[in-house]
Every structure is written in C-alpha cells, then in structure tokens.
Amino acid sequence: MSMLYFSRLYQAMILGICALGLLLCVPNFLSKDQFDALPKWAQNKIGLGLDLRGGAHMLMTIDTQQLRKDWMDNIRDDARRTLREGKLAGSPSVVGKAVEVRMANPADADVGLTALRRMIQSVGGSGFGGAANLKVDKGSDPGVIVIEPSDAGFTERVSNAIATSIEVIRKRIDSSGTKEANIVRQGFDRILIQIPGVEDTAQLKELIGKTAKLTFHDVHPTMTPEEARRTRVPSGFKIFPAVRGEFATEYLLKETAVVGGEDLADAHGAFDQRSSEPIISFRFNQKGARAFGEFTRVNVGRPFAIVLDNTVLSAPVIRDAILGGSGQISGSFTAESANNLAVQLRSGALQAPLTIVEERVVGASLGQDSIEAGKRAAIIGMIGVAAFMIFAYGLFGLFASLCAALQIGLIIAIMTLMGSTMTLPGIAGIVLTLGMAVDSNVLIYERIREELRNKSSPLKAIEAGFSRAYLTILDSQLTSFVAGLIMFVLGSGPIRGFAVTLTLGVVTTIFTAFTVTRLIVSWWVRSQGTSKIEAPLSYKMART
Amino acid sequence: MIFKGVDFFPHGTRFPILEYRKVFVGLTLAAAVLSAALLLTRGLNFGVDFKGGSLIEIKAKSGTLDVVKLRETLNGLGVGEPQVQAVGDSEALIRIGQQPGADALAESRSQDAANKKVTGSLAANFDIRRTEVVGPAVSQELKSTAVLAIIASILGIAIYVWFRFEWQFALAAIVALIHDVFITTGLFSLLWYEFDLSVVAALLTLAGYSINDTVVIFDRVRENMRKYKKMEMVDLLNLSLNETLSRTVLTAGVTAIAVLALWLFGTTVIEAFTFAMLFGVIIGTYSSIFIAAPILLWLGVDRGAIVGEQKSDKATAAAKAGLP
Numbered sequence A: 001m002s003m004l005y006f007s008r009l010y011q012a013m014i015l016g017i018c019a020l021g022l023l024l025c026v027p028n029f030l031s032k033d034q035f036d037a038l039p040k041w042a043q044n045k046i047g048l049g050l051d052l053r054g055g056a057h058m059l060m061t062i063d064t065q066q067l068r069k070d071w072m073d074n075i076r077d078d079a080r081r082t083l084r085e086g087k088l089a090g091s092p093s094v095v096g097k098a099v100e101v102r103m104a105n106p107a108d109a110d111v112g113l114t115a116l117r118r119m120i121q122s123v124g125g126s127g128f129g130g131a132a133n134l135k136v137d138k139g140s141d142p143g144v145i146v147i148e149p150s151d152a153g154f155t156e157r158v159s160n161a162i163a164t165s166i167e168v169i170r171k172r173i174d175s176s177g178t179k180e181a182n183i184v185r186q187g188f189d190r191i192l193i194q195i196p197g198v199e200d201t202a203q204l205k206e207l208i209g210k211t212a213k214l215t216f217h218d219v220h221p222t223m224t225p226e227e228a229r230r231t232r233v234p235s236g237f238k239i240f241p242a243v244r245g246e247f248a249t250e251y252l253l254k255e256t257a258v259v260g261g262e263d264l265a266d267a268h269g270a271f272d273q274r275s276s277e278p279i280i281s282f283r284f285n286q287k288g289a290r291a292f293g294e295f296t297r298v299n300v301g302r303p304f305a306i307v308l309d310n311t312v313l314s315a316p317v318i319r320d321a322i323l324g325g326s327g328q329i330s331g332s333f334t335a336e337s338a339n340n341l342a343v344q345l346r347s348g349a350l351q352a353p354l355t356i357v358e359e360r361v362v363g364a365s366l367g368q369d370s371i372e373a374g375k376r377a378a379i380i381g382m383i384g385v386a387a388f389m390i391f392a393y394g395l396f397g398l399f400a401s402l403c404a405a406l407q408i409g410l411i412i413a414i415m416t417l418m419g420s421t422m423t424l425p426g427i428a429g430i431v432l433t434l435g436m437a438v439d440s441n442v443l444i445y446e447r448i449r450e451e452l453r454n455k456s457s458p459l460k461a462i463e464a465g466f467s468r469a470y471l472t473i474l475d476s477q478l479t480s481f482v483a484g485l486i487m488f489v490l491g492s493g494p495i496r497g498f499a500v501t502l503t504l505g506v507v508t509t510i511f512t513a514f515t516v517t518r519l520i521v522s523w524w525v526r527s528q529g530t531s532k533i534e535a536p537l538s539y540k541m542a543r544t
Numbered sequence B: 001m002i003f004k005g006v007d008f009f010p011h012g013t014r015f016p017i018l019e020y021r022k023v024f025v026g027l028t029l030a031a032a033v034l035s036a037a038l039l040l041t042r043g044l045n046f047g048v049d050f051k052g053g054s055l056i057e058i059k060a061k062s063g064t065l066d067v068v069k070l071r072e073t074l075n076g077l078g079v080g081e082p083q084v085q086a087v088g089d090s091e092a093l094i095r096i097g098q099q100p101g102a103d104a105l106a107e108s109r110s111q112d113a114a115n116k117k118v119t120g121s122l123a124a125n126f127d128i129r130r131t132e133v134v135g136p137a138v139s140q141e142l143k144s145t146a147v148l149a150i151i152a153s154i155l156g157i158a159i160y161v162w163f164r165f166e167w168q169f170a171l172a173a174i175v176a177l178i179h180d181v182f183i184t185t186g187l188f189s190l191l192w193y194e195f196d197l198s199v200v201a202a203l204l205t206l207a208g209y210s211i212n213d214t215v216v217i218f219d220r221v222r223e224n225m226r227k228y229k230k231m232e233m234v235d236l237l238n239l240s241l242n243e244t245l246s247r248t249v250l251t252a253g254v255t256a257i258a259v260l261a262l263w264l265f266g267t268t269v270i271e272a273f274t275f276a277m278l279f280g281v282i283i284g285t286y287s288s289i290f291i292a293a294p295i296l297l298w299l300g301v302d303r304g305a306i307v308g309e310q311k312s313d314k315a316t317a318a319a320k321a322g323l324p
Helices: A008-029 A032-037 A064-085 A106-117 A151-175 A202-209 A225-230 A286-298 A335-347 A364-418 A424-453 A458-490 A493-527 B017-041 B067-075 B104-122 B136-164 B167-191 B197-227 B233-265 B268-299 B303-321
Strands: A055-062 A090-095 A098-103 A134-138 A144-149 A182-186 A190-196 A214-218 A237-241 A250-254 A264-271 A278-284 A304-308 A311-314 A326-329 A354-362 B053-060 B083-087 B091-096 B126-134
Touching: A008 A364, A008 A493, A055 A151, A055 A202, A064 A090, A064 A098, A064 A106, A064 A144, A064 A151, A098 A106, A106 A134, A106 A144, A144 A151, A151 A182, A151 A190, A151 A202, A151 A335, A202 A335, A202 A354, A214 A250, A214 A286, A225 A237, A225 A250, A237 A311, A250 A304, A250 A311, A264 A335, A278 A286, A278 A335, A354 A364, A354 B104, A354 B136, A364 A424, A364 A493, A364 B126, A364 B233, A424 A458, A424 A493, A424 B197, A424 B233, A424 B268, A458 A493, A458 B136, A458 B197, A493 B197, B017 B167, B017 B233, B017 B268, B053 B104, B067 B083, B067 B091, B067 B104, B091 B104, B104 B126, B104 B136, B126 B136, B136 B167, B136 B197, B167 B197, B167 B268, B197 B233, B197 B268, B233 B268
Parallel strands: none
Antiparallel strands: A055 A190, A055 A354, A090 A098, A098 A144, A134 A144, A182 A190, A214 A304, A237 A250, A264 A278, A278 A326, A304 A311, A354 B126, B053 B091, B053 B126, B083 B091
C-alpha cells in the first residue's frame, strides 16, 4: 500500500480526531461570559497554575519529634493507669525512646509484663493481624519492663496526625473565607497547601501554624511555682509559663487537664460587655459542660487556669459553679487575634506544630505578566517557525506549520480532558514542542529532496520520504518521551508542568507531523489530477 | 505552479569532517576538563531550590528602583547580607541566605522571620511579586532528586538506544549526551548563572533533544552500511554526516527560533531555563556531528552483523507494506 493512500474510514478517523481536539480547546479561548453561556457538559477548560494566576504554595512539615514525645507521655500515663487497675506498684518514666517501668517489687515483673502487654494494639486497626504498635519486654535490670514504640506504630501515629491536621487546616482555612484551597499529604510527614489568589501569607501562616491546644487546669492549692522549684515539683504537677501581661509569670498546674479544647462545641471572637476588651466566648459540648460544671462546683473560690499551647492565658477565680457550659476567655487579645484563636478553637487543635519548609508565592500581577509573556513568546515562536518552514519548504512548509498549530490545539485538548493545569514551564514546553514537531517535517522533506536529487519521480520521492523517515521520527520522539516521562515521575512543581506538555508534544507529534501532514500531502497530490505531478520541493543538484 | 521553498543549504557536500576529528575531540576534551575544574573548584551558583533560603521579586510601586538604597535598607535588617539583583529599571530580585537555627525546623522558622522583616520593610514602596522560600531539608531533597532524574533519564535513553542499535552506537550516543549535559553545567559555573530546578528541566530536555540528532545520524549510518558494503568506515561516516547535515542544521535552526522567542519574550522565571536550552541546542548539534561519530569510528562496528540484519529488516518492511 502506498504511503499516500488513505481509505475513507481512515480519513474520517483522522479528521474526526482533529475536529474533536479543536472543539475541546475552544472553551479555553472564550471570554468568561461566553464560557458561562456554554452548556454544562462543555464547560471544561485548563486551569491556570499558581504561577500564572497567582497564589500560595506552602509545604509544611509536622514536628515528628513532638509527636513522639507526646506519644511517650501517653504511653507513660497509660502504663501508670494499667498498673493502678492491676493493683500493681511500679513507676513508669520516659527514658530516651522508650518508657521504663520499674516495679516496686521485682517479683511482680512477670505479672506486670502480662498486664502491660495488654496495651499493645495492632497497627491498622484490630483484627488484621498487623504489626504491633508497641514492644513490651523485660529490661536488663531485674524488675524493669521496657515499653518501646515500634516503627510501624510510629508511622501509623504520624499518618493519623497528618490526616487530622489536614482536616483541621481545611476547617481553619475555610472559615477564614479563603476558597479553593488544595490540601494534600506529601511524603511521610508533610502537607502541601495550595491556595490560589492569596498573596499575603502572613495571616494564613498565623492561622495554620498554631496548634491551638486549649486546656483547663486545676491550680495547685497551696504551693507556688517558686516553692516547687526550690523543693520538688509534686508528682502529677507541672510549671507552666504565663503570657506576658498576666498577673503571674508562671503557674504550678495539675498536668492532666480538667477539660480540653476537643470538648468545645463553639467559639467565637466577641467583646467583653463591661470592659469592651476583645474576648473569646465559648460553649462546651455536653460532656465538657458536665466535667467543667462539676469541677467549678467543687472548687468555688479557687483559681483555675486556661492554657493555650502550654502557656497560661489567664487564671480566673471561680466565683460560682459554671453549669451552663459556656464561658469566656480574656487575655490581652486584639480583635483579630481573638477571631483567629476562635477559628482555631472551632477547627480543633493540631496534634503537633507545623513548620513551613517550602513556600512559593506568586502575586497576581506577576502571574498576569507571565501569561502575557507566555502568549507573546508562543505567538512569536510560532510565526518564526512558520516563516522559516515556509521559506525552506514553500507550500509543504505551510502544511507543516498548519500541522504544528493543530498540534498545539491537540495538546491543549488533551490537557483539558485530563483536567491538568497550565503553568509557565508548561507554556515553555509547548513552544519547545513547536520546534521539535516541525523537526519531523524537516526530516521528511529533506528526505524527499534527497530522493528527487537521486532522480526519483516526485510521487516516488514523496512516498519514500515519508516511509524512510518514519522509523527515524519514531526513534527521535521516543528518546524525548523517555526524558519527559522521567521528568514527570521524579520532577516536582515546575518540572512536572513542563514534562506534561513535553510528553504530550511527543505523543501528538507522531500523529500531526507524520499522519496529518501525510494526509494533506495526499490531498495535494490528488488535486494535481495526474500521476505525473511536479516536484513539490525545490532542490539543487549536488555539486560534484 | 507552487512555491517550493528555497533549498538554501548546500547539498552533496563532502566535508571531510572526520579528518579533523582529533581537533574536535581535543576541543571537547579541553571543554570537559575546564568544566570539571570549574565544577570542582568553583561549583555552581545554586538558586534557592538547591541552596535553601529565599528569593523575593519586587517591583517599585512608582518610579525607578534605587539598588544602592535598597541594599542599604536590607543590610540594616540583621538578616545577613541579602543579594540584590536589578531587573530592568523598576524590578529587583532579592536573595536571602539560609538563616541559622539549631535544627532544620528552627532554621525554617528563622528564615520565615527574616522574610517577614524584609517584606515588611519593603511593603510601603514595592509590590512583592514573588516569594520563594526553600528550607534546608527540601533543598537537599530537591538536589538529590535532580541528580537522580538526570542519571535516570540518561540511563533510560541509553537503554532505548541500546535496544534500537548495536552497543557501539549506544555507547557513542550516550557519551555525546553526557558531554552535552556536562558542558552545559560547566557553562553555568563559568558564567556563574543561577542553577535551579528549571535548569535541571532544561538539562533533561536537552538530553532528549541532543539524542535526536545523534539517532537520526546513526540511522543514516546504518542505512549506508547496508548500501555500501565495501566503503571504508571513515568515508561512510563522513558520507552519512554530510547527507544528514542539512537536516541537522535546519532542525537546530527551527528549535533555536522557538527557544529564542522564549528567551527574548519570557520572564525572569524561565530565563535560566531558556538560556540552558539555547546553549543546549547548539552543543547538542555539535556533539552529534563532531563527537558521536568519531567515537563510533573508534569503537568500530561489526558490519557483518548489520548487513545480516538487512534481510530480516527488509522482510518485515515488505510485509508491513503488503508488498511481495
């Protein structure tokens, strides 16, 4: 079969793909009103990346050391409770990356071991026979039991913390009125937040970065922090610093909270009716209200402390039992910080602080400039390439240029279908594709010229040009494909956007430069009406 | 009568390219040694992606930007000595080095504080157009991923070429490819241009592009080996290079036009990328002609194997075309 023969069906297929592709890109070039007027199913277009529309990209890492430390404290508390329930005497303490339980009577070690082993849970929920989250074994000293978290257990712990953090961050960002935030886990201990349209991230970081762990604590009835420092901090108590401007600089508080932020039903920023100071008014859920009511009923006349992220905000004296489950927190807030804190309290606490490890913010003005620059470069590149091709190959050069334009349409169409976003490196990839796409035509046309020089008839030369160049085109495109694929797999951010368009460029080149150009050439041949067509390309004979 | 284009490139040339192979290979070796020396002694001017720290792009709200004054303002902030690079009359890039801290997290926090100081002091007179902050952990990862990506793509391409050609071709092509990537990196060291993620993307693209030329030439070499069974290898390679010369140069020209448009009309964001690509197009073309072919000549090719392949190749081609 001839390279220039296309059955009707084949022609229809090629034209169908081209038409479909061009139709799919149309919505990308409409104005907003025109786009909105389209039927719903046709409203698909390529989104703009953050570098083009402006916005913030923040990569945050969760403090895994803090998570581990908190977990160790939990394990210690659990061990203490387990021993108490089993009526065993022993003192657990955190030693490095493990909890050591020293039994009061070394003979209890075996009983203690059995009891403490009940703390072991399997990772990934029970019943699946997964790995254990803890290792509980006898230590080298007699009467010592060592509880050590397993790697699998810690991994699960981090995963859970990330999952809840994502939820919390989403709530916080949503309630600040920011829309379209994209929040996903990345790697082991990271969260990626992408928010279009945000230029000033300071407030956002304020909102996201705080753990906002709110707890209500009992104050030690008699001992002051100074006394505790001088003698010994009583077991179960801890010294907490206070915010500046508070009555005292530190407080001696019971370590275990009476009630915590997880029992809040609502919180919002408000103003105190008497002093018109910014405050946060809150309401507990049923469980919290009951616990708080009971605590305040018993402790009328004594102070209690409101602690945020391990810092005492205030320590008011209980005047009456607070049974309604609602109250207010004051503590040198500004209206904005009160509002922020209320949002954070409503959204829940983070299990550990998040730190920004990568941040990229593009202003809308630069984004707009980039779009303009990208468009300009693409148009000028296209005109330049087309001019060059037409100069070198005349009518056939025009065919190649049309196919290159068609190819850009197809790349945009596929990106529309895939729902991918366009970035500045993406535009660069498209412009580069232009050059590489017509390379295939250069290969074919140079080959045709060569055949003409070798005295082939024009028709034979065209056929040979296409058929001989085919494998070469495939080879050269596939090597680019390999590079593009690796960029996509290993690359991040800008590299990936570039890899997408480059890879699509390679895939579409084979279709447009080889198949579509060939179809157009076959039409041209047929339009000549004779099998003795004139040579389509000028050629100089070789010098001898 | 149609416009048939201008066949402006000389054809039927018989440049004795390989006769000068020692000159070109010598030139290349010199460039490679220089690159290696530069990379070892001077290293690369890593951008924030690989070095960590922050990059802030600003534009004066009105009038022009006074770089000297800006530098003074920034130096008084106690965040080290930020680098200021003017872009045009009203814009500038500010680079703040990685701020110290006890551990990676503390470093990130102090970096954030430094940025706040800088942007805070500039907010009145400048628009903050872009901020990029990369922490030490992330920059290390980006660096190792970049190295991995370059090695992986070279390997990937090598495997493909090895699959398509005899090993001598594959080896020659890969040496040419590594040469391009290496010398381009060396140029970045020489000119002290900023080397960031986008340059790595350019290097990977360049790898894909450079191998194209080489593959096209090698395709022709193989074809000619079947056609001219008795021709001396050096003549055959010369012939193949000459026959593909017009295509090689024209393609480089077209790609250069596209990249040039990006370079001239792009923004600061992709400047480094387009510069690397522009140089890459030139060196990629150079290496395909002057490096890959001489190496192939030195390695020698088992011509019997290729001629033997011919029959089966022809048979499949015939079957494909439906010819008897």
